[in-house]
Amino acid sequence: MLVVFFMVSVVFTGCLEDDEEVEETLSDEVHDDSAISYNVTVNRLEDVFNSMNYDGEYYYTEDEWAIHDISEIVEIDGMLMFGVTGKAQEDGYNCGLETWYIFPGESTFTPGQCLLSEKPAWHAEYVPSNDGALWAPNFHGPHTMYYTLPMSNEDSHEDTQSCIGMITATGTAPNLVWEDHGSPIICQEEGEENNDDPEPPALDPAIFIDDDGRMYMVYGGAHIWITELNPETGEHISGDPLSWDNGDNGDYVHLANGPSDAENDGDPWIEAPYIHKEGDWYYLFVNWYDCCQGVDSTYEIVVGRSESVTGPYLDETGTDMLEDGGNLVIAHESHDVIGPGHAGIFEYGTGEDKVQVFTHHYYPDDGEPWAYAHARTLTWEDGWPVVSQEQWDPMDYW
Numbered sequence: 001m002l003v004v005f006f007m008v009s010v011v012f013t014g015c016l017e018d019d020e021e022v023e024e025t026l027s028d029e030v031h032d033d034s035a036i037s038y039n040v041t042v043n044r045l046e047d048v049f050n051s052m053n054y055d056g057e058y059y060y061t062e063d064e065w066a067i068h069d070i071s072e073i074v075e076i077d078g079m080l081m082f083g084v085t086g087k088a089q090e091d092g093y094n095c096g097l098e099t100w101y102i103f104p105g106e107s108t109f110t111p112g113q114c115l116l117s118e119k120p121a122w123h124a125e126y127v128p129s130n131d132g133a134l135w136a137p138n139f140h141g142p143h144t145m146y147y148t149l150p151m152s153n154e155d156s157h158e159d160t161q162s163c164i165g166m167i168t169a170t171g172t173a174p175n176l177v178w179e180d181h182g183s184p185i186i187c188q189e190e191g192e193e194n195n196d197d198p199e200p201p202a203l204d205p206a207i208f209i210d211d212d213g214r215m216y217m218v219y220g221g222a223h224i225w226i227t228e229l230n231p232e233t234g235e236h237i238s239g240d241p242l243s244w245d246n247g248d249n250g251d252y253v254h255l256a257n258g259p260s261d262a263e264n265d266g267d268p269w270i271e272a273p274y275i276h277k278e279g280d281w282y283y284l285f286v287n288w289y290d291c292c293q294g295v296d297s298t299y300e301i302v303v304g305r306s307e308s309v310t311g312p313y314l315d316e317t318g319t320d321m322l323e324d325g326g327n328l329v330i331a332h333e334s335h336d337v338i339g340p341g342h343a344g345i346f347e348y349g350t351g352e353d354k355v356q357v358f359t360h361h362y363y364p365d366d367g368e369p370w371a372y373a374h375a376r377t378l379t380w381e382d383g384w385p386v387v388s389q390e391q392w393d394p395m396d397y398w
Helices: 045-051 121-126
Strands: 074-076 079-085 097-102 110-115 135-139 144-150 162-172 175-180 186-188 206-209 215-219 223-229 252-257 270-278 281-288 300-306 327-330 341-348 355-362 372-381 384-391
Touching (some): 045 097, 079 135, 281 341
Antiparallel strands (some): 162 175, 300 327
16 A cells, blocks of 8 residues: 556566666657557656656666556556556655556556646545555556545544545546546545444455446455445445445445454554455455565465355355455465565456456565566466466567
């Protein structure tokens, strides 16, 4: 749920190998695919990076760009796109969120657009302490993105804990025009610190559309919940972003808690939920432990499954995810990668040719950049997901 970013001419490795391989600024290229130019010209993210001053710690050259809280990949207008958390609002950076692209015939991530540099009025109304950075985007189709509006980390503020917003796009990628919904989708006032009846902060939204067309949002931190949205409006089914606080808790179902062996003063942590359906089973991916600490992060991704979208979600031993259940999917011990987080799944092809791509961020062990992203192939064994050791090459998609 924090930030930073990346880019270079190496396939999803997350680290620049040497200066000779990074001589070109990719966003200045014309990507040759039937003589079509894929240059970003509207709210160009790389212009923001290039105009930043060097008083801070990052975001100035390609080896310092970072990716954090990567969304799933989506297809749009013949290219691939994903969303990323915004950065700290300093040193000339002013984007709320970011999009990045994988252009036709390429394997690299290329900076896309700077979103919500002008903050919607409702942000100041609901979460006035927010410093401008928005977190953890997730797509509903390629033209609708949900995001987190967090409060400041300063304890002195008494505003709403957090809200989830929505932004929609028109036009043609990569030069889309994004517009905020104009009001929050969900807000939570007390958050996980309300121990008598803990509600999840409105963090890390992920959208799931069931086979019957019903639309759900799974979200939270410290506790993971699911609630239903109106598929026509994208808003909460109650029409009230504060429906939890107004006593309508029947619309919210508690799915998972963090691990009881967490070492943060006895405070188990869980966040970044993502639901995927495979066959007759619903799979809930979540993150345990600490994120956002660079190479000191202990994030890992675990999963449980259920025969119902609203749970209960159990691991392979039958343990409920409300009570420490969770199969390990990817962690430092399994894939030699520090702090993998924010699962997402992108599918292409059909039948025996179907490919599933599992995306996550991580922290390079040399700290350069601060955070980055990997994409790996996903397979299934005995009804459980298996993430490849090798990274996926987008050339397979093209």
